[in-house]
Amino acid sequence: MSLREQLYRQAGEALPQRIARANGSATAAYQQLAKEIHQTIIERVELGKLQQMAPEQVKRELAQLVEHILEEGNHPVNEAERRSLVLDVQDEMLGYGPLEPLLADPTVSDILVNTAKHVYVERNGKLELTEVTFLDNAHLMRVIEKMVSRVGRRIDESSPMVDARLPDGSRVNAIIPPSAIDGPLLSIRRFAVKPLTVQDLIERQTLTQQMTHLLEAMVKAKLNILISGGTGSGKTTLLNILSGFIPADERIVTIEDAAELQMRQNHVLRLETRPPNIEGRGEITQRALVKNALRMRPDRIILGEVRGGEALDMLHAMNTGHEGSLATIHANTPRDALTRLENMVSMAGLSLPTKTMRQQITSALTVVVQVSRLTDGSRKLMSVQEITGMEGETINMQEIFTFKRKDVDRDGRIKGHFCATGVRPKFSERLQAFGIRLPESLYDPTVQHEV
Known part of the structure; x- marks a missing residue:
C-alpha cells in the first residue's frame, strides 16, 4: 500500500471513495468552501513554523484548524464532507491539491492536465476524462511551481517549459503561457512503486518466455543493445527489465534527464542532467555526463534516452571497451532508429562522412529491440534485430524474433502471434564464449505464441 493510500485510510475514508469524490462528486459550493478554508489557514498560520514540524504533526494541526474554522463559520457539512475537507486542505498545503487522489490511485499510469478544467488519466492503456478540476489556472500554476521547485527547477514566462520528477520518481513535464496558449499544461508519467518484472511482461503478453531467454543471454554476454520505440511504448520499462539481468558484481553508471531507472544492483552510480539557471549558466548536458562517466571506471553505461550529440560519445564508449551498454531512442522501426542515431551523431559538431558514421554504429551496436504501443493500448515487443x-x-540487419498482427476482435483487442524468424544470430558464438547455450529450438519459426 502506498503512502498516499495509508494517509487516506488513516483519515477514515477508503481510497476508492476518495477517488470517486475526485472523479466528480464535489460541487461548486464544496469547492468554494474548501478554497475559503484554505485561504483562512494561510492567513492565520505561520507557514515557517509548519515547515519545522514533522509531517504527521502538520496533518494533525491542519485537521484541528479545519474543524475549528467549520465550527466558527457554522457551516452545514455532514461527516463525510468534513473528513473530505480535512483531506483536501492537507493535500493543498502538503501535496499537489486536486491531483493527490489520482496520484494515490494505482490504476492510473498517466495524468494529463489540459488547463485547469480538463484532467485526463490513462488506465489500462486508454485515456479517459475525469471530473477533477482546479479552481482556475492560477491554482494549477501554484501546483506546477510546487512540483518543479522541490527538485530545484523553475518555470516562469522567461523559461516556460520544464522537465522534473516527483519524490516517488514520476516524470513531470509542464509548459505554461506564453508557449501554452490556453493555459498551463501538465503531464505526469507515473512511476511504478513496484517495478514490473519479466514475468509481469509475459503475463501481459508483451513478449514470450523464449524471447526473455534471448534478451537475458544478450545482456549477460555484454552485447550493446539499443531499445527503440515511440512515446509510451514501454522503452524505460524494458530498459529496467534488461538492466536487472546485469550481474550484481559489475559497476553501473546510469545517465538520465530525469532519474527513472529502478536498478536492483548495489553498485550503481546515478547521474542526472541539469538545466541552466536563471542567468543561463550551470547547465549539465547528457553529453557532459557521458564523457564524465568514462572516467568513472564503469563496467556498464546505461543511457536513459539518446537525444542529441551524446550519441557520438556513447558510440565511442561502446567501441572502446565499455561493452554491454544499454540505451533507448525514439523511433518507430529499428531501421528508423539507426537513421535517427546518424542524425544525432551529426549534432555532435563533427562532419563525418556517412559511411564512417555507419561504420561507427555497426561496430558499436549489436542488437536493436523495437517496442510499440498498439491501438488497443497494449505494449508489444515487436522485433529483435541483429x-x-x-x-x-x-x-x-537480420530479424530474430517478431510479432505479427493478424486481426482485431470485437472488443478492439489486437490479435496476432510472436514467433522466431528461423535465423540463428551471428552473436551465438559470443554467447557460447560466455558459457551461455541456448537450445536451437529457440529459433524454430514453426513455434507460434498466439495472443
Missing part, C-alpha cells in the same frame, strides 16, 4: 555488418554504405 546488426550484422555493412554492404557498401548500407547497414545490414
Whole structure:
C-alpha cells in the first residue's frame, strides 16, 4: 500500500471513495468552501513554523484548524464532507491539491492536465476524462511551481517549459503561457512503486518466455543493445527489465534527464542532467555526463534516452571497451532508429562522412529491440534485430524474433502471434564464449505464441 493510500485510510475514508469524490462528486459550493478554508489557514498560520514540524504533526494541526474554522463559520457539512475537507486542505498545503487522489490511485499510469478544467488519466492503456478540476489556472500554476521547485527547477514566462520528477520518481513535464496558449499544461508519467518484472511482461503478453531467454543471454554476454520505440511504448520499462539481468558484481553508471531507472544492483552510480539557471549558466548536458562517466571506471553505461550529440560519445564508449551498454531512442522501426542515431551523431559538431558514421554504429551496436504501443493500448515487443555488418554504405540487419498482427476482435483487442524468424544470430558464438547455450529450438519459426 502506498503512502498516499495509508494517509487516506488513516483519515477514515477508503481510497476508492476518495477517488470517486475526485472523479466528480464535489460541487461548486464544496469547492468554494474548501478554497475559503484554505485561504483562512494561510492567513492565520505561520507557514515557517509548519515547515519545522514533522509531517504527521502538520496533518494533525491542519485537521484541528479545519474543524475549528467549520465550527466558527457554522457551516452545514455532514461527516463525510468534513473528513473530505480535512483531506483536501492537507493535500493543498502538503501535496499537489486536486491531483493527490489520482496520484494515490494505482490504476492510473498517466495524468494529463489540459488547463485547469480538463484532467485526463490513462488506465489500462486508454485515456479517459475525469471530473477533477482546479479552481482556475492560477491554482494549477501554484501546483506546477510546487512540483518543479522541490527538485530545484523553475518555470516562469522567461523559461516556460520544464522537465522534473516527483519524490516517488514520476516524470513531470509542464509548459505554461506564453508557449501554452490556453493555459498551463501538465503531464505526469507515473512511476511504478513496484517495478514490473519479466514475468509481469509475459503475463501481459508483451513478449514470450523464449524471447526473455534471448534478451537475458544478450545482456549477460555484454552485447550493446539499443531499445527503440515511440512515446509510451514501454522503452524505460524494458530498459529496467534488461538492466536487472546485469550481474550484481559489475559497476553501473546510469545517465538520465530525469532519474527513472529502478536498478536492483548495489553498485550503481546515478547521474542526472541539469538545466541552466536563471542567468543561463550551470547547465549539465547528457553529453557532459557521458564523457564524465568514462572516467568513472564503469563496467556498464546505461543511457536513459539518446537525444542529441551524446550519441557520438556513447558510440565511442561502446567501441572502446565499455561493452554491454544499454540505451533507448525514439523511433518507430529499428531501421528508423539507426537513421535517427546518424542524425544525432551529426549534432555532435563533427562532419563525418556517412559511411564512417555507419561504420561507427555497426561496430558499436549489436542488437536493436523495437517496442510499440498498439491501438488497443497494449505494449508489444515487436522485433529483435541483429546488426550484422555493412554492404557498401548500407547497414545490414537480420530479424530474430517478431510479432505479427493478424486481426482485431470485437472488443478492439489486437490479435496476432510472436514467433522466431528461423535465423540463428551471428552473436551465438559470443554467447557460447560466455558459457551461455541456448537450445536451437529457440529459433524454430514453426513455434507460434498466439495472443
